[in-house]
Structures are given as structure tokens and as C-alpha cells.
Amino acid sequence: MASIKDVAAEAGVSVATVSRVLNDHPSVSADARARVLAAVDALGYRPNAVARSLRTDQTRTLGLVISDVLNPYFTELARSVEEEARALGYSVVIGNADERPDLQDHHVRTLLDRRIDGLLVSPTDGGSPLMLDAARAGTPMVFVDRWIPGVDVPVVRADGRSAVRDLVAHLHGLGHRRLAIIAGPAATTTGSERVEAFRDALRAYGLPLPDAYIGQGDFQAASGRRVTEEFLDLAEPPEVVFAADNLMALGALDAVRARGLRVPDDIALAAFDDIPWFVHTDPPVTAIAQPTPELGRAAVRAVVDRIEGRPPRSVTLAATLVVRRSCGEPPGPPGPQDPYTPHTPHPDDTQRSTP
Known part of the structure; x- marks a missing residue:
């Protein structure tokens, strides 16, 4: 393996000049820089990243x-x-x-x-x-x-608040009135924020969110299954289960199918965090997509x-609602993000703020 001394000899310059070229120092002539870079290319020289980090105090x-x-x-x-x-x-x-x-x-x-x-x-x-x-x-x-x-x-x-409002408006328009949520951990900002956004959106339509319709999950599939089973055991189960992340939604889907029930005929399902798998489930899952x-x-x-x-x-970027067929939507042509493609907003859609 070539060393920095080999590069210096090949280029006909000092080791210090090679070092300056590799670190983009402005005090090197164009001719010397060209000869060093040609020598680096010819010898296949690779700088020692550890040694460089000790000199520059950066590891890249x-x-x-x-x-x-x-x-x-x-x-x-x-x-x-x-x-x-x-x-x-x-x-x-x-x-x-x-x-x-x-x-x-x-x-x-x-x-x-x-x-x-x-x-x-x-x-x-x-x-x-x-x-x-x-x-x-x-x-x-x-x-x-x-x-x-x-x-x-x-x-x-x-920011998923607007997309959650869009989801609730969509569900209300489909005739659903009993809506439940599988929440993420309250100790996380996303866990608490999504519950509050859901509650606020329901309030705008005069719909309650009873304690029995708030299930505590942990962003894992097993908790989605457990909470959905609890919902299904209620004397008046919800008409819709909104899972606050994709893994809990998959757990909810497992629980519904384990009871011999069907989505959306027996209970509707929606999720936060769209994923590629959701277009392949039966039915495809209505979800809120983040611009990941x-x-x-x-x-x-x-x-x-x-x-x-x-x-x-x-x-802060905007999340968007992707409507599919897991909430009782009528059959229709696929939407602009169905089948799944990562969401790419126009740069002008980016909202910036300084903390």
C-alpha cells in the first residue's frame, strides 16, 4: 500500500505539500496540486483516516x-x-x-x-x-x-396534525362515529402528539374519545394486537381503529383476522406511517405518510x-393522508401514492423555523 512519502516522491514535492493538497489548503500552486492528485491516482493512495482525525480533530x-x-x-x-x-x-x-x-x-x-x-x-x-x-x-x-x-x-x-385532521374528516365522511386509537408511548413526543391531534380532530366533529377507546401501545406489533383484542372485547367495539404507527397497525390486523373478522367489513383500520407493505395487504391500508x-x-x-x-x-415537513380501502372506501382508481412510493414534496413545501 502506497504511503504519503511515496506520493511525495512520485509528485516531486515534499510530504508537507502532499498533506496540504489532501486537506485542501489554499497555499498550494495549481501545478503542485495537479501533480499530487495525479500521483495519488496513479499509486491508489488512500489517506489514513484515523491519523487525519488526530491532526484535524475530525473523524468525518x-x-x-x-x-x-x-x-x-x-x-x-x-x-x-x-x-x-x-x-x-x-x-x-x-x-x-x-x-x-x-x-x-x-x-x-x-x-x-x-x-x-x-x-x-x-x-x-x-x-x-x-x-x-x-x-x-x-x-x-x-x-x-x-x-x-x-x-x-x-x-x-x-407535522402530522393536519394529516390526522384529514383522516378524521375522511372517516367522518364515510359515516364512522366510534373511533379508537392505539397510542404510542406517552413518554415520546410522537406518542403524545398523535393522541392529542386525534382527540382535537374528533372534537371538531363533536365526537368523543372515551378512555376505553384509547389503548396504550409501545410502537411494537404485539402491543397493537393486544390493544385491538381489548377493543374487540368491549360491549360496543369501535368502528375504526387508528394505529399510531405501522407496526402496531400490523398487530391490529393480526388480531382482527384471528377473530375471523374482516377489514373493513367488521372493523376499519388506519395507520400512521405508511410503508410499502400496506399496498399488498387485503384490503390495502389507508395511512398517513411521512416524507421519510x-x-x-x-x-x-x-x-x-x-x-x-x-x-x-x-x-418541519408535512405528512399526508394516503387513502386506500381499509376504512370502507368505495373501489376506485389508485391515488397518486398508490402503489407505494416515498413521498417527495417540492422544496417550497418545506417549513423551517429556528428553535
């Missing part, structure tokens, strides 16, 4: 801690983060918290110990002292999808801004 590495790698939403988010980071010259190390605060903090601590340049986190709860300490220490950090209230960190997220690839790219740009000394900013 980002850490990403996601809530659940098995959740297709977070899988798609991680992919877009990795792609955007690579385009900007960064690598990504991913930690899976598995919806466990202790595992989340383990990954955060490990990543910080390894001297990453920036951190992207989708918090599993709202009370991590480690996250607060990292923010106070000035760690370039961005919350994505979820956030911790009171922590001064930019947030990149989708755009969220991942915006999160990377936000944390790189902080790394490179630019002002921090939060980014």
Missing part, C-alpha cells in the same frame, strides 16, 4: 441512533441519512435502541467516546440526562422524528451545519 463520521431498526420507517430513515452523509463526505455509524432508553444511552455514550463529529438521535423517551449533558457540552446534535422538550437541539420532524427520505436528508444537513459552524435550524 456521524452517529445515528434510531428507535427500532425493525420498523420500516426507521429503516428508510437510516438509508436516507447514510446516502446524504456519504454525498457530503461523511460516514455513518448506526445504533439501534430497540425502543429502550438504556440501550439508547449506551449507543450515544459509545458514539461520543469514539469521537464522532455529529449525532442524530430519535429519542426513545423524554428524560435522558446523557442527552441533556451532550447538548450542554456543545455536541453537534440533531433530533429527528422525535425530540426532548426543553433541550436546545434542532429538531427535524414531520426528505427528513433523513434534512437531518444530515442540519447536523453538518452545526459541525461546520453555521447557525442551527429546525425543519
